[in-house]
Amino acid sequence: MELEGMKTETEKKINELRTKTANQLRIYQSEWRTAMINVKGSVKNEMAEMPSIGEYAISGLIAGLLSRKAELIAVAAELASIVSGTFQEELDIHSPSRVFKGFGININEGLIQGIQESSKQLNRVMRNVYGSMTNSTQKMIQANNNINSNNVPVPNHTTIENNYNMQFYSPKALDPYETARQNRNALRELSLQV
Incomplete structure (x- = not known):
């Protein structure tokens, strides 16, 4: 029985502690x-x-700069002179600029490389042109041969005209291969002159 009273007393104290702790926790949460x-x-x-702090800071900065206006102008002029001199020195400007001269050279070299890299396409197009010129030339030669078979005298040179208004003179009649070769050489020379 004595233990039972002790048990009841312990449970009562535990409940009091829980209540007290819960109340204390509510107070802490509220605080x-x-x-x-x-x-x-x-x-x-x-x-x-x-915002007002920022306004005051900027106003103070402006007022400070204006109070030292003469010194500020002198420093700005000195900086401009340094920047200008540095640009002239670094860009090697001596009217005309040597650096920009180099850019011009590089642009031309880039153009040349671009033309060289597309030369396969150009050759393919030119072969098509040569082929059509060769066909035209063969037809002209056949027409000349037909005239020759009618006992019309052949002049001592052959003139072949094409769509590009080029004329080739030869002491003898040219075969289609030679005509195409002459056309190719003439077109190559024209492309170098452009």
């Missing part, structure tokens, strides 16, 4: 909530003052 609201309010107030 924490109040403190956070105060912090939030003070931060909000501080942040609301930031």
Whole structure:
């Protein structure tokens, strides 16, 4: 029985401690909530003052710069002179600029490389042109041969005209291969002169 009384007393004390702890915890939560609201309010107030702080800072900076206007102008002129001199030195400007001269050379070299890299396409197109010129030339030669078979005298040279208004003179009649070769050489010379 004695133990039973002790058990009841212990349970009673445990319940009292729980109640006391719960009450204390509620007090702490309330204090924490109040403190956070105060912090939030003070931060909000501080942040609301930031624009005016920024305005004052800029106004102070402007006033400070204006009070030293003569020195500021002298420093700006010195900096401009340094920048100008550096540009002339680094870009090697001596009317005309040697650096820009180099750019011009590089542009031309790039153009040449571009033409060289597309030469396969150009050759393919030119072969098609030569082929059509060869066919035209063969037809002209056949027409000349037909005239020759009618006992019309053949002049001592052959003139072949094409769509590019080129004329080739030869003491003898040219075969289609030689005509195409002459056309190719003439077109190559024209392309170098452009």
